[in-house]
Amino acid sequence: xxxxxxxxxxxxxxxxxxxxxxxxxxxxxxxxxxxxxxxxxxxxxxxxxxxxxxxxxxxxxxxxxxxxxxxxxxxxxxxxxxxxxxxxxxxxxxxxxxxxxxxxxxxxxxxxxxxxxxxxxxxxxxxxxxxxxxxxxxxxxxxxxxxxx
Amino acid sequence: xxxxxxxxxxxxxxxxxxxxxxxxxxxxxxxxxxxxxxxxxxxxxxxxxxxxxxxxxxxxxxxxxxxxxxxxxxxxxxxxxxxxxxxxxxxxxxxxxxxxxxxxxxxxxx
Numbered sequence: 001x002x003x004x005x006x007x008x009x010x011x012x013x014x015x016x017x018x019x020x021x022x023x024x025x026x027x028x029x030x031x032x033x034x035x036x037x038x039x040x041x042x043x044x045x046x047x048x049x050x051x052x053x054x055x056x057x058x059x060x061x062x063x064x065x066x067x068x069x070x071x072x073x074x075x076x077x078x079x080x081x082x083x084x085x086x087x088x089x090x091x092x093x094x095x096x097x098x099x100x101x102x103x104x105x106x107x108x109x110x111x112x113x114x115x116x117x118x119x120x121x122x123x124x125x126x127x128x129x130x131x132x133x134x135x136x137x138x139x140x141x142x143x144x145x146x147x148x149x
Numbered sequence: 150x151x152x153x154x155x156x157x158x159x160x161x162x163x164x165x166x167x168x169x170x171x172x173x174x175x176x177x178x179x180x181x182x183x184x185x186x187x188x189x190x191x192x193x194x195x196x197x198x199x200x201x202x203x204x205x206x207x208x209x210x211x212x213x214x215x216x217x218x219x220x221x222x223x224x225x226x227x228x229x230x231x232x233x234x235x236x237x238x239x240x241x242x243x244x245x246x247x248x249x250x251x252x253x254x255x256x257x258x259x
Contacts, residue, residue: 017173024202042202042232049204053172105241110220115213118205118240125239 006075015056015066015085023070024049027081030072034079035148043126044079044145050119051083051141059087059139077147084140094120095132152181154190158256160225161190170200170207170233179210183217191222194255198228203236215245223247227255 011026013019027048031041052068060066066087073080103121106112124130127143134140151167151174163185167174185193195211197203215224225247229237237243249255 017171020171020173021169039231039235042235045202046204046232046236049171049202053204053206057172103241105244107244110216113212113216113245115209115216116206118208122205122236122239 006073006078008071008073011070011072013052013068013070014064015060015062015068015087016064017053017056017062019068020049020052020056023052023068027070027072030074031079033074036079036145040145044081047123047126047143048081048083050123051081051143054090054119054141055083055085055087055139058090059085061088075147077149079145079147080142081144082140082142084138086137087139089134089139090132090141092132095124095130150177150181152178154185160192160194160256161185162194162196162252162256164196165200168199168201170197170203170210172204172206175204175206175210178207179213182210182214186214186217191218193218193222193224194227194249194252195224196227196252197230197233198251200233201230203233205236205240208236208240208242212242212245225249225255225258227252 011023013022024045028041028045031044036044052070055068056062069084071082123143128146130143132141152163152165154161154163170178218224227249228251229248237248249258
């Protein structure tokens with residue numbers, strides 16, 4: 001398999017939830033360079049926001065002053081997104097737990113309605129591939145989406 | 150505060166003066182909705198017409214409010230934009246909520 005040539009850009013924000021919008025808008029702009037449809041661009045934005053929020057909330061415990069880095073790789077047929085933090089690693093079991101599609105909801109069972117914890121499941125259902133890597137003190141959530149040529 | 154409410158035709162209309170209902174304001178939004186319910190509003194219409202983006206935390210705030218109502222009264226969502234509707238469809242939350250095109254129709258609908 002030959003590697004596709006592409007372009008990459010790296011974005012960085014401080015670990016504050018209000019900064020997630022900056023990443024979201026930048027990624028939307030980059031997606032506009034691709035053949036992704038408006039619905040797909042919205043979904044990519046949603047996935048990026050969910051994972052950046054996860055890093056701020058869970059890796060850094062909402063503490064400001066830490067780095068969240070987002071790498072965007074545009075290849076001819078694939079969009080690669082890598083969200084990295086240097087905080088507490090994610091429990092890797094969480095990724096496997098969300099393998100299944102979004103669970104159907106039972107309108108008659110309010111006790112089972114989730115008020116949180118949907119982010120990873122959404123991301124896994126929308127992206128073509130997701131993986132989690134720990135390299136020293138750097139934790140990276142890597143996801144990719146196929147692009148029509 | 151980016152949220153406002155007014156009473157109309159027996160409903161409390163909650164409007165969101167933000168284009169993004171995300172984790173930076175979702176807890177504030179949940180508390181605002183809980184306050185409305187605690188103050189006796191059990192027929193709520195949430196006007197989402199200005200919201201262009203919602204993440205899972207925004208959705209979670211709405212689900213929390215619906216749970217808090219405990220089957221008493223109504224919580225309707227009005228004016229949801231395409232990306233917001235897509236989130237509800239993706240998560241099957243469209244089965245929990247009454248989603249109406251506009252506030253006016255939400256008030257008229259019984």
